[in-house]
Amino acid sequence: DADVTQTPRNRITKTGKRIMLECSQTKGHDRMYWYRQDPGLGLRLIYYSFDVKDINKGEISDGYSVSRQAQAKFSLSLESAIPNQTALYFCATSESWGREQYFGPGTRLTVT
């Protein structure tokens, strides 16, 4: 079984809808991250969490919120989706911030 899983894998939604992306990990790591990836822009950090009670904004958090339900679960929400949030979203986890990160398979989100 994969160490990091994401659901859904693909989602098409309309402008203004609320959507939640979910992530679970079995690595036992405290640190979890949400990134978005766009062509030409690379990976950009949206939010990160160092433990269940610690949530931090990344470089592009506007329009997003997160919830850390447990050590193994970290969800990303788009409260009111807009077309420029169309992207590939990745969840990742790591033992410490500066060490190797383990990524999920990604969610391809399209906002029409």
Added chain:
Amino acid sequence: QKEVEQDPGPLSVPEGAIVSLNCTYSNSAFQYFMWYRQYSRKGPELLMYTYSSGNKEDGRFTAQVDKSSKYISLFIRDSQPSDSATYLCAMSANRDDKIIFGKGTRLHILP
């Protein structure tokens, strides 16, 4: 100046060739250097991890770090079509610092 710069490619080379992928960086404090491989429609996966300067070899892959020039390289020997992917460099100053990713280089190995 961006912290990490990486040529986006695409880079197309014939099967069997030696491939050289590179990143430059500006922060002299970086000590941990990583290379990730990302296949189309998949998440990045760690390929190589090095600490400080020097070379590290793993099968057909060699990671090289030149801290004096702020330059890292990934070499792929005897390249195969299955090596076609996007390669991202990443680095950090220490275990408790943020990882900075390059934007990735798309590599195509032509059969």
